[in-house]
Amino acid sequence: MSGAARILITGGTGFFGKSLLAARKREAVSEGELVILSRDPEGFLCRFPAFAGLPGVSFAAGDVRDFPFPDEEFSAVLHAATPASARLEAENPAEMRSIIVDGTKRVLDFCRSRKVPRLLLTSSGAVYGPQEPECERMAETHPCRPVTAYGQGKLEAERLCLDSGVETVIARCFAFVGPYLPLGIHFAAGNFLRDALENRPIAIRGDGRPLRSYLYAGDLVRWLRRLLEAGEPGRIYNVGSENAVSIAELAERCAALRTPPSAVTVLGHPDGLPAPRYLPDTARARRELGLAETVNLDEALRLTFEFHRNNGYCMKNQQGEKS
Structure with missing residues (x-):
């Protein structure tokens, strides 16, 4: 994302988009242009005024499924429009699929009609489906057996892109932590x-054994930029951390951010089955593109906690953003 590039970012007001905008603001970058597609740019900028007036950043209003095509010439599209909503998954999986699949079709139509030479699709580790207990980490060659509308939609979007004739790189994204x-x-x-910010006890609904990993938002931005610039067309790359942490340990680390630490309660009981895991193998991205995790989990949690504490944490700003 440098030089005279002009990049369209869909989902630019979600977690990924805000992380990209925050990096641009922090780095005081003025070269190149970012056009952020959002259903409600005005509302977004009212909620996040720090992103108003950034040099080289403009906003376009529209739903990813039917947005008007901008007239400018673009060097790339970063397609990150994704409904991160468990409620939508449960109550209206058809709408979940439509946003992902129909949105991707519209983006591909835009790329073809405007001859955009490069597309980065942010997919998800959910395309793999449940991770087998004997599988330590899932590589890009792992079979895809998604069980959710979200995962199924993402896999369909991948296939649409790979069959489209548009030069596409795919980022299969796992779990992240960061200010937004x-x-x-x-x-x-x-x-x-x-819960730690509100000085409340942290309650774990399950047994605390599931294993996850978290990549910091700053690293996520570096990985996405590198994939957009240098990822091999038609290639899939896992994006995430390989460093596993149990949900119980994650809760303890969050609790320790307060002095004295918040209490942690595990409400569930082990069922005798192997602990579920959701962990990527990122060897391909590390080997081919020189990518690495530079911020460890404790530091990532501390930075996220301090961001909210120093910026007037407020629950009304913590619901999922519309993108």
């Missing part, structure tokens, strides 16, 4: 940080 992670929806890390 919503704290009030279904993300465990966000929920635990919320």
Whole structure:
């Protein structure tokens, strides 16, 4: 994302988009242009005024499924429009699929009609489906057996892109933590940080054994930029951390951000089965593109906690953002 590039970012007001905008603001970058597609740019900028007036950043209003095509010439599209909503998955999976699949079709139509030479699709580790107990980490060659509308939609979007004739790189994204992670929806890390910020006991609904890993938002931005610039067309890359942490340990680390630490309660009981895991193998991205995790989990949690504490944490700003 440098030089005279002009890049369209869909989902530019979600977690990924806000992380990209925050990096641009922090780096004081003025070269190149970012056009952010959002259903409600005005509302977004009212909620996040720090992103108003950034040099080289403009906003376009529209739904990813039917947005008007901008007239400018673009060097790339970063397609990150994704409904991160467990409620939508449960109540209206057809709408979940439509946003992902029909949105991708519209983006591909735009790329073909405007001859955009490069597309980065942010997919998800959900395309793999449940990870087998004997599988330590899932590589890009792991079979895809998605069981959710979200995962199925993402896999369909991948196939649409790979069959489209548009030069596409695919980022299969796992779990992340950072300043703009919503704290009030279904993300465990966000929920635990919320409870710590509010000085409440942290309650784990399950048995605390599932294994996850979290890449910091700053690293996520570096990985996405590198994939957009240098990823091999038609290639899939896992994006995430390989460093596993149990949900119980994650809660303890979040609790320790307060002095004295918040209390942690595990409400569930082990069922005798192997602990579920959701962990990527990122050897391909590390080997081919020189990518690495540079911020460890403790530092990532601390930075996220301090961001909210120093910026007037407020629950009304912690619901999922519309993108």
